[in-house]
Amino acid sequence: IGAGGLGDPIVAGLALSDSRMILSGAIPAAAASSEQVHRGHPHDVLFGVNTSSDGLLAVGSNGRLWQSRDGSQWQSNSNVGDSRALLAVSERQGNLLAVGQQGGIFHSAGDGWKAVEAPVKERLFAVAQGDFGLAVATGAFGAVLCSQDGGRSWQQSQIDWPALIGQNYQPHVYNAAIDARGRIYIVGEFGMIARSDDAGKSWQSLHSGEASLFGLALSDTGLGYAVGQSGTVLRSRDGGESWKAITSNSDAILMDVAIRADGKAVATGIRQALSISPTSSQARVLNHDAFLESWYSDIAVLGNAFYAVGEQAKVIKISL
Known part of the structure; x- marks a missing residue:
């Protein structure tokens, strides 16, 4: 994985065919503020x-x-395991999981990090946890791994990809989430959004398209977003049962999205960030220098603020 800028062929584990984006001066910028709170080497x-x-x-x-x-x-203060890049991390009730390059999975329950044997060697892009030890990790070439013991052991989900996506191909699965009902959601290439109601044993397709989807966020209220290539923003208001595109005012590669408790969301990506109101039919561009100069591959919410991370170990705080 390259550590630098947009010239790298792979950013955050995603093969990017085009890192350019188009901004129009007529696009209204959202009323928001951003500040860099951390920067590494x-x-x-x-x-x-x-x-x-x-x-x-x-x-x-x-x-x-x-x-x-x-x-x-x-x-x-320390490294999780070896020198492999880590692409995602999850914590639930003190149970920690991290995943990354070459099928790397690491687990800690307060007793130090330990490498966990994985059934695949593909790069793992995402990890998420639910109740009762349920966890999911997803990655390249159709890698979907499920655990029912908090990530101490993993089994590969046997997915009939031609039946699910209509193509004889194992798609990259870029992100995953587990909702309050214990249902697993995955997103990836071909606009794929799919769900399993039985811990990865069977899957149903919820959405398909042309643009790859990289980011996924679900809230306990039934609001959800998926974002990806060409400024794609999909919204669900019914707990992921159905998804509808909203106007993003962007052609950027959007890499992740997070939802605040009040339903407001922020999506970040390659030289672009958007704010999304749950009551609006379109997103608004955050025309801040911090976003126009860099890429940010992931975002999370703490309190009322959003925190995006990316190249040079930058952390940007976004206040709406």
Whole structure:
């Protein structure tokens, strides 16, 4: 994984065919503020960030774990495992999981990080946890792994991809989430959104299209967003049962999205960030220098603020 800018062929584990985006001066910018709260060395990268019971956790290059209680002060005291890049992290009730390059999966329950045997060697882009030990990790070439013991052991979900996506192909699965009912959602290539109601044993298609989807967020209220290539923003108001595109006013590659408790959302990506109101039919562009200069591969919510992470281990605080 490259640690630098847009010239790298792979950013945050995603093969990007075109990192350009189009901005129109007529697009209204949302009323919001942003500030850089952390920046690492030039070759550092933060690929994943997530809310934890004690603030925020972030992972990135060289297997490093970063922590912050308030979103402003960040520390990296140790590596999770080896030097492989980590792309995503999850914490639930003290149970920690991190995933990354070469099928790397690492687990900690307060007794130090341990490498977990994975059934695949493909790069893992995402990890999420639910109740009762349910967890999911997803990655390249159709890798969908499920655990029912908090990530201590994993089984590969046997998915009939031609039946699910209508193509004889194993798509990259870029993101995943588990809702309050224990249902697993995955997103990826070909506009794929799919769901399993039985811990990965069977799957149903909820959406398909042309643009790959990289980011996914679900709220307990039934509001959900999926974002991806060409400024694609999909919204669900019924707990993921149906998805409808909304106007994004962007052609950017959007890499992740997060939802605040009041339903407002922010999507970030390649030189672009958007704010989305749950009552609006279109997103609004955040024309801030911090976003126009860099890429941000993941975003999380702490309190009322959004925190996006990306190249040079930058952390940007976004207030709406």
